[in-house]
Amino acid sequence: MGKKINKSSQNGYHHNNHFSNPRSKTKSTIVGGKYIYHGEVTVEELAGALNISSADILKYLLLNKGFYNINSTLDDEIIGEICLNYGFDFEKEDIVEADDFEHYKIEDKAEDLIERAPVVTIMGHVDHGKTTLIDTIRNSNIAAKEAGAITQEIGAYQKTINGKKITFIDTPGHEAFSAMRQRGAQVTDIVVLVVAADDGIMPQTVEAINHAKAANVPIIVAINKIDKPGANIDKVMSSLSKYDLLPEEWGGDTIVKPISAKQNIGVDELLENVLLVAEMRELKANPKRPASGTVIEASLDKKVGSKATLLIQNGTLHVGDYLVIGTCYCKVRRMTNEFNKPVNAATPSTPVSVTGIDGIPQAGDQFYCFHSEKEARAIALKRAQKLVNKQAKNEGVSILNLHDKLESGEITILNLIVKADTNGSLEAACSQLKKLQVDTVQLKIIHSAIGDVNEGDVILASASQAIIVAFNVHENSLALAKAKELNVEIRNYDIIYNMTEEITEAMKGHLKPTxxxxxxxxxxxxxxxxxxxxxxxxxxxxxxxxxxxxxxxxxxxxxxxxxxxxxxxxxxxxxxxxxxxxxxxxxxxxxxxxxxxxxxxxxxxxxxxxxxxxx
Missing domain, CATH: 2.40.30.10 (Translation factors)
Structure with a gap:
């Protein structure tokens, strides 16, 4: 069984004592005629607790719900129905198991909180100067080392500006940003959007804007390459306003800074504004807690085996700590910083590389410390088993289940991604969709663009619980495979009326599956x-x-x-x-x-x- 996290032990950091107080083996019991349970409950477990034969419950389910067996997991609604049918009241305890550590919220003491460095992701169109900007900030000549001068893998780096640190994540694209978000990770505090002054807003720029907005992350715009012939800052600022990024100079609230990353012009002012936004957001963390955070990247190294770049988001990570990382476990045998220098401890907002992992985690996997390798191994195994079960029954947002998800509160807004074959078609489709009104349902187009549905669209849809509307376009093979993997629905239409009618009926709950x-x-x-x-x-x-x-x-x-x-x-x-x-x-x-x-x-x-x- 899982373990209840002991809140009191989290207020002060105790090395190797991160989780405690094992719960009893029983996940459900009868108290005063009330069935009290937590976690997942099978038919057999419910029957045992209620002192009713499994056959009787299976018969009830067959007559009212369909085919089940004694090992079937029951949802809360069915558990409630069965309890009431046999004369029991019921209550689900709000207990977070140790293997579900992502959802555990610890209330820190105010005196334990310290200011932490902002985590900044640099995004933008290919070859607009993202890596060159990082290169200039770090003075490390990254760009020259990379194939084709285009970023090939995620890196995480720190820079001290005026005595304060900033952590930078250099992504290979906005898809990686949303792929981490799709796995439940929210690592970025501020997005710096790089736009070339001579090139302007490009398709990937728009995608980056929409990915950042979908994550509710503030955007600072860096208009790069202002030293090049043909640079037109005013034109870029005018284009930004079309995407609700109205510059401060024009009465808006978006910070826009002209720079030349190559010539190191305006970069210091850009970083000062990053620190200003961070100060306004009051970013804080508790270094006394057990370490928790997110995987930025992971790989298999021929010399050291599996290794991962971890971003510490709270607490302090020490060499010798035992971690659960996604569905892997690890004893931190060696920990290095961005310069490949060994470190013994890492505090909040610090990126480090660790080795000693039993598998290869994925970018976006979250981690937490546990008190022993035995415990970490057991919890990692349980998380792996739960992941298999979740994937088997995972259900994304679809036209058919839309109304149920809205009614249950699982989603509150219908997010759409719209792709079309021409500008005219795109504008017409978006215009008609925005006019749809059904009761209190809010419809939001989080991204729209010309062209076939691609893998990035699917990843964004999964991260944002969105449906993809494809008007007169198709989806490529990678998008189809990714949509199947992530349970993202792609709806194809060639007549606007059919599109609006079906989505309206879906919001009303009138569509029935075949x-x-x-x-x-x-x-x-x-x-x-x-x-x-x-x-x-x-x-x-x-x-x-x-x-x-x-x-x-x-x-x-x-x-x-x-x-x-x-x-x-x-x-x-x-x-x-x-x-x-x-x-x-x-x-x-x-x-x-x-x-x-x-x-x-x-x-x-x-x-x-x-x-x-x-x-």
Missing amino acids: FIDVTYGHAEVLQLFKASKVGIICGSRVTDGTIKRTSKVKVYRKNNVIFEGNLASLKRGKDDVMSVKEGFECGIVIDGFNHDGDIEIGDIIESWGQEVEKK
Whole structure:
């Protein structure tokens, strides 16, 4: 089981004592006729707590909700219905488990808080001078080392200006910025948007603006290359105002600074304004806490193995600390700064590189300290298992579930990304969408552009819980694959009326899904084993496709269906698994069809399910 985070132990930093007070093994109990629970609850666990047979609950679910088995996880609404049906009140405890540390909020003492360095991400169109600006700030000649003078990987660096530090993140593109946000990370305090004075606002500039706005991060604009022929600062400032970035000089609230990164003109003034915005935001952190933060980048090094650049966002990280990083665990064996110099401790807003990780985490994964390697390993394993379950049932925002998500409060605004084939089409589509009004639903177009739907659009949609509207355009193969991975819906239209009508109906909740049967795969029964607790186990080989643990099954004998039902278990060796692919052997137990004489060697088990028809 997880562990409840002990708030009192967080106020002062105690090395190797970051989480404490293990909870009991019981995640639910009956108190005074009330069912009290926390975390995920299965049918079997609920039945045990209520002292009701699993068969009775499964029967209730079959009649009212559909197919479940004793290992099925129940959502809060169904738990409440079952409790009320059997005469119990119910209450869910608001407890944050140790493996869910991203959602734990610690109230720091005011005297423990100190000012921290702002974290700045530099964004903009390719070749507008992002890396040259970082190069000038660091005086380290990064740009000359990079292939084609275009940034190839994320870097994190610190610079001291007038006695105060600024942490810079140099990203390979705004997609990386939103990819981290899509994984739940919010690392950036301020975005510096670099725009070339001789080139002006370009498509990637607009995308960068929209990515920053979607994250609610303040933008400072650096108009670069003012020393080049053809530089036109006024034209750039005029273009910025079209994207709600009205310069201060023109009565707005956007700081705009002309610079030449190459000639080091205006760079000091730009950095002073970064510190000014940071001061206004009152950025603070508690160095006495256990360290927590975010992965900026990770890679596999031939000499040291897996390593990651971590940004400390709160607390202090020490060599020897035990970390859970995403679904990996780590004992910090070595920690280096941006100059590859060893350090023993890292405070808030400091980027460091660490080694000793058991896997390769992803950019945007968050980390937290734990008191032992054993605990970190166990929590990392639990997080990995929960991630598999979450991915299996993850449901993004779609036209069909839009109304339910709005009603439940899971989303409060309908975010759209609009792509079209021409300027005229784009303007017409956006204009008609902005006119849509349904009750109190707010519609917001967070990004619009000409061209096919690309991978960056999908990442932004996932991070912002948005639907992509594609008008007279298609999606490339990378975008399709990423949309499937992240459960992002892309809706294609060629008639504006059809687009507005369908989205209006979706906001009202009037659209109904059409379901189709989908076959996932087949397995042939090769051997039969009898187990006292579960009955007949079918030793099988998957002959095509995939057998899915959560799917329905049909049993065929000589091409005739002899049984339809659900799987009770799916194993590879002794391990429970969620799926088994073609060519592998597995053990299958069929719920309700696991007695002597039910199934025979040579029978074919078909894994299938119902999915919403894509339109």
